[in-house]
Amino acid sequence: MIRTTHVFKQYADREVIRDLDLHIEQGECVGLLGENGAGKTTTLRMLACLLLPSAGSIRVNGVDAEEHPEQVRAELGYLPDTPPLYDEMSVGEYLRFAGKLRGMDAARLKRRLPEVLDQTGLEDVAEQRISTLSHGYRQRVGIAQAVVHEPAILILDEPINGLDPVQIVEMREMIRRLRGAHTILLSTHILTEIEQTCDRILMLHDGRIAAEGTEQELSSRLGGRGFVRVEVRGGDEARAKALALAEGLGFSAHGAHAQTGALDLEGDAAGHPALARALIEAGLELARLEPRSSDLEEIFLQVSRGDPPVEAPESATDAKEVSS
Amino acid sequence: MSAATALHVSPWRSCLQVYLRDLKSYFRTPSGYLIWAVSLLLDGLLFNSVAIGEGRRLSTDVLQIYLFNAAFVVEAAAVVLSMRLLAEERATGAQLLLFTSPLGEAQIVLGRFFAAFSLLALITLSSLYLPALIFVHGKVSFGHIAAGYLGMLLVASSILSVGMFVSALSPRPFVAVLATAALVGSMELCYFVGRITDGSAASFVAGLAPVWQHYQSFRRGLLDLGDLAFFLTLTYLGLLASMRVLAGARRR
Incomplete structure (x- = not known):
């Protein structure tokens, strides 16, 4: 499903990803673990076609991410470390916009929106403006936009970042609920998160996969x-x-x-x-x-x-x- | 697996979504109304104090002076609006929703550009009541007013596209607006530099000034193809450069 081959990424004179080879199968929930600065976000951004590798290739479902980024993005849902939200929109309106951007028509959105609001626990705030939401709810809206179009692959960058303990438990439950429907790659530097949610672990150190299994x-x-x-x-x-x-x-x-x-x-x-x-x-x-x-x-x-x-x-x- | 059967995404339909969202957002926050109100206020003040003035003037002269001043107001509004185009969302991180959706740089740039341009066109056209007063009480042709307003729309599109390019390069909206103002201000100053420059370079240097040099024909009610080409070329280059900057950001 996702395969990277000899991927390198260099920012100016600093090499942040070195010879990254990873393979993720359909339906897996894989955790990318590493200390801050290990290269987790850069890896995820390359997989989400936000960054191009300096060398090597990334293929998603056999499609080259450099040659056909639009095709690859259509298969992906991505939650960055800060959710990409428009504060002046209501939650429902924002999710409809995210769905339409990914090619969903009105009928499909009408069917899907209640499902997503239910899955992410956002029914009560569907009509609320995003600017008025707490950090935990903003993070949920971020997840909701990533899954609204039912992507095959879900990439979550530090999904529990900044959440309080209650919100962490809720987020963990939400990720568990999503596991069956999506291939998930999530990054974190919190060990318990990986232990409790992922099937497989990739440990990144200094831009390399130092251990996996x-x-x-x-x-x-x-x-x-x-x-x-x-x-x-x-x-x-x-x-x-x-x-x-x-x-x-x-x-x-x-x-x-x-x-x-x-x-x-x-x-x-x-x-x-x-x-x-x-x-x-x-x-x-x-x-x-x-x-x-x-x-x-x-x-x-x-x-x-x-x-x-x-x-x-x-x-x-x-x-x-x-x-x- | 219950995940999506891959959706067919029409990039231009997504572009329309970007356009509609952006246009609505101008009216959901005070910024759109503020720019509109200040533009109309300046138009009214300049019409009353500068164009009509205290002495007697021919209505054609009043219209010409009004159009020239209004073109600068449109230019300033375009500079302010341009800061929202890309830099603001880069600062908040919201741009990642667009950049991780299956649409290319062209659709993002064009959707946002046309939303800002639509707002600016609305602001510009809402000042039509001022030349309408001259039309009713004086002797000016409809064509003169139409040419003047067409010129203003061209000023709006070209400055917005330059602003979009600067906004694509700027890390913060405030930096974007200052840099665009400095760039556009320098281009206008080229008109005066051209006047004191000797030789063949003079017309080239002066020719960089959008309003001072290229709006002159429109204010007189003329449609000069050279001036038309200048504004359209500047718009095209600004948009193209913005797309390149966004595409280049993936390589950095």
């Missing part, structure tokens, strides 16, 4: 290692006993929490149940055993530090081969 595939590249915080009651003696047991199971100490004295340990995530069992069997009162960071966060930190991506362990590769 499902959350499970990426976790397996970490070798299943992660941080865990263990809190046992009974003072220093109990903590020392817990640490000795943990080290015996292959965990290594990474310090202790200043107030509670809880131990921060690093080790195989699969060993957490065994650790819990050992602590309890040793007569220690286990108050907490909490993974400190998700595997995805670890991968993201690795990538952000510019560390080379860890190869998937042989067992994981074998498992994949068997299942395929």
Whole structure:
């Protein structure tokens, strides 16, 4: 559906995208993850035909984006980081305008508009002027304009940017509702967003895809290692006993929490149940055993530090081969 | 997949949508009314104080002086209007709705240009009551008034297209209006520079002044093909350059 081949983008003397090869299949929901300045927005703008690559090719449904941008845009819905709104228009009027720009006739708009207002939770403000809407509602109008013409592909640039926690949950639900109907590519620098909404993750670092795969595939590249915080009651003696047991199971100490004295340990995530069992069997009162960071966060930190991506362990590769 | 069967998009139908939206937007915000009111106020003041004046004048002279002043008012209104053409939406980010829709640079530029031109034509034609007073009370021909107003519409289109080009290059509306005013002002000044320039360059330099040089025939009620060609060429070049700037922005 979307395929980029050896795409480079240079602004003046700065290369922001380097040799970008990505492939997105129909119906996928793909998250583009990267720290600020990694090249996420530039990538999305090239896919939306707002920018041309300095080199390489972008094809959407087999159509070259440089040669036939109008054709490609007809297949796309795009939400930029700031929604492109006309403040003096009402929500309904704006959506009708967006639909007509994309070639929708009056009959189709009449059918589609109530659906979009319902999908994006905008029925109550349909007649309201956009200038009077809150940030969360403006973001919804931005999504509504991107989906009004039922595009095959939806590109969302930081859709939860600036939203409060309640609005983030609502937006997440909205994106989930859209998943079946569109191929979605969304960018964010918020990990939980990707974890909860996307099928596949592309991690961008310094203009390159540094890692990609499902959350499970990426976790397996970490070798299943992660941080865990263990809190046992009974003072220093109990903590020392817990640490000795943990080290015996292959965990290594990474310090202790200043107030509670809880131990921060690093080790195989699969060993957490065994650790819990050992602590309890040793007569220690286990108050907490909490993974400190998700595997995805670890991968993201690795990538952000510019560390080379860890190869998937042989067992994981074998498992994949068997299942395929 | 339930997503769209690809829609057939007629670019010129989309262009019409851009035109209609822009035209409506002038009347939904104070800016359109403000430009209209100030233009009519200036036309009235200049008609009363400069064209009619205190001494006795032939009605043809009154009409000529009025048309000449009104052409400058149209020029100033075009400069102010041009800032909204592209720079304003670039500043707010709203332009991305158009740029991610399946329409080309030509449709965006032409839709916006004709919306601004329609407003300016409405403003210009609404001042017709002033020459109508001369027509009723004095001796001027209908053709003289028609030529004068045709010239004003040509001034409007050419300055708007120059303004659109500057607006396409400007990051902010305020910068666009200042830069357009400076450019158009410099072009008008060329008339005076031409008068003190020796040799064959003199007519070329003076020929860059839209109103001072090329509106003279229209104010006299004449239709000069050279002047007509000047305004149409300037309009065409301004629009073409605007399209190129928008297309070039994708490459930057």
